[in-house]
Every structure is written in structure tokens, then in C-alpha cells.
Amino acid sequence: MATKLPIVYSFEDGDALSSGLDRFVEKVSREAIADHGFLSVAISGGSLPKILSKKLAYNKNVQFDKWHIFWADERCVSHEDPDSNYLEVKRSLLDHIPQIPQENIHPIDQAYAVAKNADGAATEYEQQLKRFFKDELPSFDLLLLGMGPDGHCCSLFPGHPLLDEQSRWVAPITDSPKPPPERITLTYPVVNNSQLVVFVTAGDGKKDMVQQIIEQPEKNLPCQRVKPVGNVYWFIDHAAAAKLRKESCSEYKL
Numbered sequence: 001m002a003t004k005l006p007i008v009y010s011f012e013d014g015d016a017l018s019s020g021l022d023r024f025v026e027k028v029s030r031e032a033i034a035d036h037g038f039l040s041v042a043i044s045g046g047s048l049p050k051i052l053s054k055k056l057a058y059n060k061n062v063q064f065d066k067w068h069i070f071w072a073d074e075r076c077v078s079h080e081d082p083d084s085n086y087l088e089v090k091r092s093l094l095d096h097i098p099q100i101p102q103e104n105i106h107p108i109d110q111a112y113a114v115a116k117n118a119d120g121a122a123t124e125y126e127q128q129l130k131r132f133f134k135d136e137l138p139s140f141d142l143l144l145l146g147m148g149p150d151g152h153c154c155s156l157f158p159g160h161p162l163l164d165e166q167s168r169w170v171a172p173i174t175d176s177p178k179p180p181p182e183r184i185t186l187t188y189p190v191v192n193n194s195q196l197v198v199f200v201t202a203g204d205g206k207k208d209m210v211q212q213i214i215e216q217p218e219k220n221l222p223c224q225r226v227k228p229v230g231n232v233y234w235f236i237d238h239a240a241a242a243k244l245r246k247e248s249c250s251e252y253k254l
């Protein structure tokens with residue numbers, strides 16, 4: 001079977017990137033809700049939540065009351081800690097959208113996180129997924145992922161044994177090269193059973209890695225191992241796209 005190439009959209013600046021992403025997410029949400037009544041989405045931390053929320057948090061055309069929000073990875077810290085991916089998504093998105101029912105927001109368990117018990121937190125999060133997806137391998141409508149400067153996504157780091165995890169849906173990590181060391185992450189069986197994956201990244205500091213990931217597939221970096229059921233999209237700004245060949249980018253149209 002032919003390998004599907006990622007679809008790359010490059011935008012003039014941060015504002016244009018957020019607007020383009022907003023329209024795309026609105027469309028994915030509308031289609032998922034029309035198809036099965038809800039949108040299941042897992043979101044990363046890092047720089048993504050702010051870029052995502054800039055426009056989406058004020059979008060009145062999205063049926064947020066039908067959203068179920070999960071985390072693609074999380075750090076084992078309290079929900080009030082500045083390192084918490086939950087806190088970042090809460091502040092930038094959830095606090096502006098009261099329509100999302102509290103029971104539709106699915107963060108990591110606080111007690112395990114505060115105790116830095118990554119194994120307990122991963123096991124408990126897997127239970128949350130089992131309840132929501134009725135014991136079937138999770139099939140998110142949408143994964144919104146960031147990309148670290150080393151090419152990591154979720155908390156799946158280059159060269160780490162977790163890249164080969166096949167049995168757990170959510171895995172603990174206690175030696176993350178990027179602090180904090182204790183985290184949990186979705187694994188590839190779940191990531192690659194998603195319907196759509198959207199990578200979002202911006203800035204000059206990401207341009208070398210974006211070029212490698214898009215134009216040197218043989219590197220087998222963590223972001224390159226993401227092969228969902230549907231397409232992989234990249235939403236980036238011109239600064240992050242600076243080293244890409246023109247042919248690597250597509251015209252953005254919905």
C-alpha cells in the first residue's frame with residue numbers, strides 16, 4: 001500500500017495559523033457530531049493549546065457541548081502546576097467555553113499525578129479510555145499534537161523504548177529527557193488508530209526539525225511514526241516552514 005504523505009499548510013503568521021486551524025477544527029467537529037453525535041479529541045501540551053485557542057475559544061459555530069476532551073500526554077504534576085498540560089488547555093481553552101460539560105473533560109487523575117506515580121496514572125487513564133470507548137481500542141476523531149525540537153510528539157521521545165510499546169494504550173514514562181521526568185502518554189496503537197492527526201507547530205526554532213520530518217521520512221522520528229487511519233496534517237507558520245521545498249506545502253482550502 002502506498003504511504004500517505006502528510007498534508008502541510010503553512011500560514012503567514014501566528015494569527016493566520018490560528019484562524020486556519022480554527023476553521024479546520026470547526027469542520028472536523030461538525031462532521032464527527034453529524035456522524036455519531038460527539039467529537040472525541042485528545043490534545044497535547046506545550047505551545048499547542050495557545051495557538052489552538054486563540055480563535056477557537058471564541059468560535060460560536062462549534063457545538064462544544066458535544067466535545068469530549070482527553071490529553072495526548074500529561075506530566076505527573078498537580079492540575080495547578082505550571083507544567084501541567086491540563087492547566088494549559090484549561091486556561092487557554094476550557095475557561096472560555098463553559099458549554100463543555102465537566103464530565104466531558106477527562107484529565108489525568110490528580111492523586112497519582114501529585115504522587116508522581118506514573119504507572120498508576122497511566123493505568124487509571126487507560127481505564128478512563130476503556131470506559132469511554134467501551135473496551136475497544138480508542139479511535140479518537142481528532143488528535144491535536146505538538147512537535148518538540150527533537151521530533152518528539154506526545155511523550156514519545158527519539159530512541160526511547162516506549163516507541164515500541166504495543167500492549168498498553170497509555171504508558172508511563174519516568175525518564176523523560178524533557179522535564180518533568182514522570183509523565184504518561186498515549187502509545188502508537190492508540191495514536192495510529194485515530195481518525196485524523198493534526199500537528200501544530202510554529203517558529204524559527206522548529207524549522208530544521210519540520211524539514212527533516214516532512215522531507216526525510218527515512219529518519220523514523222517519533223512524529224514520522226504517526227500513521228493514523230485518515231490523514232496527517234501539519235499546520236505551521238512560515239517561520240517553521242522556512243526550510244521546506246515549495247512542493248511540500250499544499251494550498252489551504254476547506
Ligand SMILES: O=C1O[C@H](COP(=O)(O)O)[C@@H](O)[C@H](O)[C@H]1O
Pocket residue numbers: 044045046047048073074075085145146147148149152153154155178
Ligand atoms: O513536553 C511536551 O512537549 C511537546 C512539544 O512542546 P512545544 O512547546 O515544543 O510545542 C508537547 O507536544 C507535549 O504535549 C508536551 O508534554
